[in-house]
Amino acid sequence: MTAPQALGPVIGDWPVLDGAAAGLAPALLDWASRDDPACPRLCLVTGGRGTGKSRLLAWLLAGSDSHPATTVHATVPARGQIALTLAWEIGRQLGYGPTGPGELLERVEADPRPLRVIIPDLHLAGRGPADLPAADPRTVVAELLAPLLSLPGVRAAVEVERAELFPGPGRPLVLALPQGAPAFTRPDPWETGPDRTDPRATAGVRDWEQAPAAVRETALDRAVRQGTGSVLLTDPGYLAHGSAAAITAALADSRIAVPRSLRTVWASAGPVLSSAELSYSERAAVLHAAAVAVDPPLAEYLRPRAEQHSWTARWTRAELRTAGLTLDQGSLLVVDLIGRLHEHDPADGRPVARRPVGPGFRPVHIAAVGARRLLAVDAMGRLQLVPAPGAAPGTGAADPFPDHLRDLVLRHNAAVLAGGTAPVTAVAADRGNVAVADAGGGFQLWSAEQGTAGARSHRAHRVPVTAISCLVPPGSQDGLCLVVTGAGDGTVRLWDSRTGRSMPEPVERRNALPTALALADTGAGLVLAVAWSDRRLHLWRLSEGRVTFVPLVRDVDALALTGDGLLVCGGTDGAFALALDLDTL
Known part of the structure; x- marks a missing residue:
C-alpha cells in the first residue's frame, strides 16, 4: 500500500537551520504555504544585525521549489536600491522585463498567478544624496512595496530591523529575532569601502x-x-x-x-x-x-x-516607429504605426522611398513574396497583396501575383469575415512558400507553385500565434519548408512541412511572450532570432541547439535577419540594427 501524499509542504524537505532562526522556521513556512484570507499578506522578519534574518529568508528560498504552495517568484535584495531600480529587478524576475513602478503594478494586477516575493535588507534601501527622498528606505515602501502588496494575490516576506519601517497593508505577521549584536561581524565593504x-x-x-x-x-x-x-x-x-x-x-x-x-x-x-x-x-x-x-x-x-x-549596434532611428518590417531584394521595407509603407537602406536605416499600399488598407505586418511584392495584414486580421512599385493591381505581367495566390487571399478574407477562420496575426514567406498565422493558434502554409492543392493547415498552439517565420533550407530538393511559430503560451515551436508536425518539445518555453521571429541561413548555419516581451533577444544556432542572449534597450515587435548577420529590429520606440558576430554565436 502506498503512503498518502502530503497535502502541504513538509519542513523536512528544507535544509537544516540552527540558531535562533530555527525556532521561527515553522511559523515562516506556515505563513508561506497558506493562502486563506485570514493569513497576513506581509511577513516581516525583524532583528538586529547578524541575528539571522537573512539566513531565515535564505532558508525559505532554498526549499521553496519543493512544493507548489511555497514557490517564490522573485527574490530581490533592497540594499542600495531605490524604488525604480528595485522595480526593474522585480519585473525582470517575474518575466515582464525591467519595468518601472507604475508598469510593474499594472503587469502584476493583470497577472493571474498568486505571486510570492522575498525582499531582504529593506532597512538598507535608498541611494543618492541624503537630503532627497530616494535615500530613505521609507520611500521604497511608499512608492513601490506598499502599492504592490495592496494588489490581490501578492504576498511578501521582508527583512527589516524594526517592524515600524513597513507597517502594512493590514496587520503583518512579525517574526522577531533577538536584537542583540552578534559576537563577531565581518566588515562590510558597503559601509567601510576602500x-x-x-x-x-x-x-x-x-x-x-x-x-x-x-x-x-x-x-x-x-x-x-x-x-x-x-x-x-x-x-x-x-x-x-x-x-x-x-x-x-x-x-x-x-x-x-x-x-x-x-x-x-x-x-x-x-x-x-x-x-x-x-x-x-x-x-x-x-x-x-x-x-x-x-x-x-x-x-x-x-x-x-x-x-x-558578439553583437554591436549598427544604427538606430528612434523616429522610425515600426509595426512591421521585412527584407526584400536588398531593401528594408517598414510599416509605421499608422500603416504607411517605407523603403529604407538596411545598412544605415536611411529612408529611400515611400510605397503605396492601396486606399483604405493600413497594414501592421508584411512579408516579401518575391519580385518586390508583399503580402500584408491589417489590424482586423485581413490579408492584402501589395504589388511592386509602379504596378497596378490585376494587370497581368505588370502585377505578377499568381492567380491561385490571389484566390487563397480572397478565400481567406471571406472566411474571416464569415467567422469561419480566425483573423490573421502574422505572416512570413520564403522562396514560394507563404505562412499565415492566426488568432486561433494555427497557421496555414501555402505553396506559390501548387496553389490550393498545396495549402496545409496546422494547429500550432491553443492560444493565438504572436509571431511566425519560415525558411526553405539550402539544398532542399523535396519541398521542405521549416516554419517557426511563437504564441501567447510562451512557447516557440519548430515545424516540418513534410510531416506537418512540430518537434516533440518547444525550442523554447518561457514566462514571457515571443513578439517577433526571424529565421535565416547564415554563415553560421540556420539561425533563429526570437524577440521576447521582457526585452530579451535569443539567437539560436538550430543545428547545435545553442543559444546566445542579447539584452534589448527597446521593445521589439518585428525582426529581419540577413545571411551576413545584420539583424534589423522594429517596435513602437523606433527601429535599430545589430551587427552579429556569427562566429561567436
Missing part, C-alpha cells in the same frame, strides 16, 4: 574593469558626498562598469550637472545594465547601443569595446 588613500577609490580610476567590485559599487556614492559626482558620471568607463543603482539615483538628482543626452541614454540603458548577468564587454555594448543616436561622442568612445562583443 581606504580613501587608495587612488582606485577616487574618480581618477582609469581601468574600471580591473577595479575591485567594492570600488565600482561605492565610488559614485563617495563622489556624490564629496560633490564630484558629475566628474564620475561623465567618465564613460565608469558608466559601463559602475553600479547601475548608484548611477540611476544620482542622475535623478537634477542638481548634478551632466550633459542632457546622458540622462536620455541612461533612461534606455539603465534598466538593462541593472541586471547582474551581463559581462563587462556586454555592458559596453548595451551603453553603446543606447548612445548611437543620442550621444555620438559617447557612442564613438564605447564603439571599440562594444565591437569586441
Whole structure:
C-alpha cells in the first residue's frame, strides 16, 4: 500500500537551520504555504544585525521549489536600491522585463498567478544624496512595496530591523529575532569601502574593469558626498562598469550637472545594465547601443569595446516607429504605426522611398513574396497583396501575383469575415512558400507553385500565434519548408512541412511572450532570432541547439535577419540594427 501524499509542504524537505532562526522556521513556512484570507499578506522578519534574518529568508528560498504552495517568484535584495531600480529587478524576475513602478503594478494586477516575493535588507534601501527622498528606505515602501502588496494575490516576506519601517497593508505577521549584536561581524565593504588613500577609490580610476567590485559599487556614492559626482558620471568607463543603482539615483538628482543626452541614454540603458548577468564587454555594448543616436561622442568612445562583443549596434532611428518590417531584394521595407509603407537602406536605416499600399488598407505586418511584392495584414486580421512599385493591381505581367495566390487571399478574407477562420496575426514567406498565422493558434502554409492543392493547415498552439517565420533550407530538393511559430503560451515551436508536425518539445518555453521571429541561413548555419516581451533577444544556432542572449534597450515587435548577420529590429520606440558576430554565436 502506498503512503498518502502530503497535502502541504513538509519542513523536512528544507535544509537544516540552527540558531535562533530555527525556532521561527515553522511559523515562516506556515505563513508561506497558506493562502486563506485570514493569513497576513506581509511577513516581516525583524532583528538586529547578524541575528539571522537573512539566513531565515535564505532558508525559505532554498526549499521553496519543493512544493507548489511555497514557490517564490522573485527574490530581490533592497540594499542600495531605490524604488525604480528595485522595480526593474522585480519585473525582470517575474518575466515582464525591467519595468518601472507604475508598469510593474499594472503587469502584476493583470497577472493571474498568486505571486510570492522575498525582499531582504529593506532597512538598507535608498541611494543618492541624503537630503532627497530616494535615500530613505521609507520611500521604497511608499512608492513601490506598499502599492504592490495592496494588489490581490501578492504576498511578501521582508527583512527589516524594526517592524515600524513597513507597517502594512493590514496587520503583518512579525517574526522577531533577538536584537542583540552578534559576537563577531565581518566588515562590510558597503559601509567601510576602500581606504580613501587608495587612488582606485577616487574618480581618477582609469581601468574600471580591473577595479575591485567594492570600488565600482561605492565610488559614485563617495563622489556624490564629496560633490564630484558629475566628474564620475561623465567618465564613460565608469558608466559601463559602475553600479547601475548608484548611477540611476544620482542622475535623478537634477542638481548634478551632466550633459542632457546622458540622462536620455541612461533612461534606455539603465534598466538593462541593472541586471547582474551581463559581462563587462556586454555592458559596453548595451551603453553603446543606447548612445548611437543620442550621444555620438559617447557612442564613438564605447564603439571599440562594444565591437569586441558578439553583437554591436549598427544604427538606430528612434523616429522610425515600426509595426512591421521585412527584407526584400536588398531593401528594408517598414510599416509605421499608422500603416504607411517605407523603403529604407538596411545598412544605415536611411529612408529611400515611400510605397503605396492601396486606399483604405493600413497594414501592421508584411512579408516579401518575391519580385518586390508583399503580402500584408491589417489590424482586423485581413490579408492584402501589395504589388511592386509602379504596378497596378490585376494587370497581368505588370502585377505578377499568381492567380491561385490571389484566390487563397480572397478565400481567406471571406472566411474571416464569415467567422469561419480566425483573423490573421502574422505572416512570413520564403522562396514560394507563404505562412499565415492566426488568432486561433494555427497557421496555414501555402505553396506559390501548387496553389490550393498545396495549402496545409496546422494547429500550432491553443492560444493565438504572436509571431511566425519560415525558411526553405539550402539544398532542399523535396519541398521542405521549416516554419517557426511563437504564441501567447510562451512557447516557440519548430515545424516540418513534410510531416506537418512540430518537434516533440518547444525550442523554447518561457514566462514571457515571443513578439517577433526571424529565421535565416547564415554563415553560421540556420539561425533563429526570437524577440521576447521582457526585452530579451535569443539567437539560436538550430543545428547545435545553442543559444546566445542579447539584452534589448527597446521593445521589439518585428525582426529581419540577413545571411551576413545584420539583424534589423522594429517596435513602437523606433527601429535599430545589430551587427552579429556569427562566429561567436
